[in-house]
Amino acid sequence: MRAVSIDALHRSEGAKLQRFLRRTLGNPADAADAAQETYLRLVRAITTTDLEHPRVFLFHIARNVAATLAKRRRFETSLFQSMTDLDLTQIADSQARVEAQIIAREQLRLVAASIDRLPPRCREVFLLSAFEGLPNSAIALRLGISQRMVEKHIAKAVLDTYQRCRDFF
Structure with a gap:
């Protein structure tokens, strides 16, 4: 019996309700969502309460639903507006930079560990060449070895x- 009265109410007031919600919300999609929510709330209310004026109650529910939906839409708009005010490319770039820094640190650790595993003389020659920038002849003089041996140590290193490290790079 209650379902029939809701159905009758929908038939008699459905078009008016849609116009009211469209005018209130300014958007047919939001109006359709609000109408559906209105009827759902009406069904819940009708199962617990007898209504003397279901039409008045229907539009009262619709006004509350529309106000809530409009408030939510304004909040969403302001939220998305504040997000677009942020330069999302900067966020992505900064995340990419952080990621690149982490990868570079891992690569550096891997290279450092690899250098540490070199035989002591080979490691010493390599560090003098790569990090101190000494020419092969200066390294040979400093360590008392031939320039050819310096070249072999560097090549080995x-x-x-x-x-x-090749799999990581």
Whole structure:
């Protein structure tokens, strides 16, 4: 019996309710959502209460639903507006920079560990060449070895480091 009265109310007031909600919300999609929510709330209310004036109650519910929906839409608009005020490319760029820094640190750790595994003389020659920038002849003089041996140590260091690190780079 109650379902029939809701159905009758929908038939008699449905078009008026849609116009009211469209005018109030300014958007047919929001009006349709609000109408559906209005009828759902009406069904819940009617199961617990006898209504003397269901039409008045229907529009009272619709006004509350429309106000809530309009408030939510304003909040969403302000939220998305504040997000567009942020330069999302800057956020993405900063995240990419952080990620690149983390990757670079890991690569550096891997290279450092690889250099640490070199034989002591080979490591010493490589560090003098790569980090102190000494020419091969100066390294040979400093360590009392031939320039050819310096070249062999550097080649070995580069090759070993490359082989240990190639999968990561």
